[in-house]
Amino acid sequence: MLRVEGLCKHFGGIRAVDQCSFEIAKGSISALIGPNGAGKTTAFNCISRTMEPTAGKVWLDGKRIDHLKPHKVTRLGLSRTFQITRSLEDLTVLENLCVQATSHGFARLVGPSISEEERAKAEEILDFLGISRLAYEQARNLSYGQRKLMDFAALLMSDPKIILLDEPAGGVNPRLLDDIVEHIRALHARGLTVLIVEHNMELVMSLCEHIVVMAQGRVIADGPPDAIKANPEVLEAYLGASTAAEETSDAEAAHV
Numbered sequence: 001m002l003r004v005e006g007l008c009k010h011f012g013g014i015r016a017v018d019q020c021s022f023e024i025a026k027g028s029i030s031a032l033i034g035p036n037g038a039g040k041t042t043a044f045n046c047i048s049r050t051m052e053p054t055a056g057k058v059w060l061d062g063k064r065i066d067h068l069k070p071h072k073v074t075r076l077g078l079s080r081t082f083q084i085t086r087s088l089e090d091l092t093v094l095e096n097l098c099v100q101a102t103s104h105g106f107a108r109l110v111g112p113s114i115s116e117e118e119r120a121k122a123e124e125i126l127d128f129l130g131i132s133r134l135a136y137e138q139a140r141n142l143s144y145g146q147r148k149l150m151d152f153a154a155l156l157m158s159d160p161k162i163i164l165l166d167e168p169a170g171g172v173n174p175r176l177l178d179d180i181v182e183h184i185r186a187l188h189a190r191g192l193t194v195l196i197v198e199h200n201m202e203l204v205m206s207l208c209e210h211i212v213v214m215a216q217g218r219v220i221a222d223g224p225p226d227a228i229k230a231n232p233e234v235l236e237a238y239l240g241a242s243t244a245a246e247e248t249s250d251a252e253a254a255h256v
């Protein structure tokens with residue numbers, strides 16, 4: 001469903017994504033994991049074309065997408081969430097879904113209101129996610145967890161073939177987490193391909209059949225959960241990262 005070859009994104013001297021290659025099988029639930037700063041979000045940005053990569057090729061269901069505008073990529077069936085939730089605060093949840101779905105920019109916002117078809121679709125998705133009661137709530141009034149669900153709902157408006165989720169479990173309470181996991185499984189059962197960036201290892205190991213591990217911009221491991229768990233390089237990357245973080249906080253503490 002997704003093939004990434006030699007993907008690179010450099011910010012000046014920082015190689016945020018460095019020669020990344022991996023494939024995500026149709027109908028799978030896969031994860032892209034790695035320590036903070038590994039380049040996961042940047043890779044998502046480059047794949048979904050919200051960021052111009054420095055180099056690399058990306059195929060979606062056999063078609064090259066690495067030269068397309070983000071809305072074209074969405075139209076071809078790839079939909080992604082953002083690590084930090086984004087919404088139009090003054091609009092209702094239903095309006096947010098419809099606006100974000102097609103996102104034809106400003107003209108869309110000042111243009112005619114939502115079509116009946118879009119409204120029906122948004123209502124169906126909100127119902128599927130069990131948040132119909134929030135349809136006419138302004139986004140500004142939503143809790144963090146409700147925003148996550150709204151993002152999730154918006155993702156489905158474009159009838160995606162594959163969804164890229166950036167830390168769906170980040171900062172949500174255990175009950176909502178269960179809820180989100182259940183929805184991911186239900187979507188997968190309907191044939192959707194799912195790629196998740198997530199730090200919650202328990203969730204990743206139980207949900208995903210295939211894991212790609214990044215560290216310092218590079219893919220360092222790729223395989224099923226058991227192989228990844230037993231991979232010394234992966235362990236090293238995580239331990240190295242936490243040691244570095246500890247050293248930084250030690251240094252900060254010493255400084256204080």
Ligand SMILES: Nc1ncnc2c1ncn2[C@@H]1O[C@H](COP(=O)(O)OP(=O)(O)OP(=O)(O)O)[C@@H](O)[C@H]1O
Binds near residue numbers: 015035037042
């Ligand atoms: N716009 C940018 N300009 C400069 N450097 C950036 C930019 N975006 C990301 N980086 C750098 O690129 C590297 C990878 O960042 P990225 O956000 O992709 O990591 P991540 O794996 O998603 O981390 P996390 O798990 O913390 O979300 C980091 O060193 C980061 O500081």
Ligand SMILES: [Mg+2]
Binds near residue numbers: 040
């Ligand atoms: Mg990130």
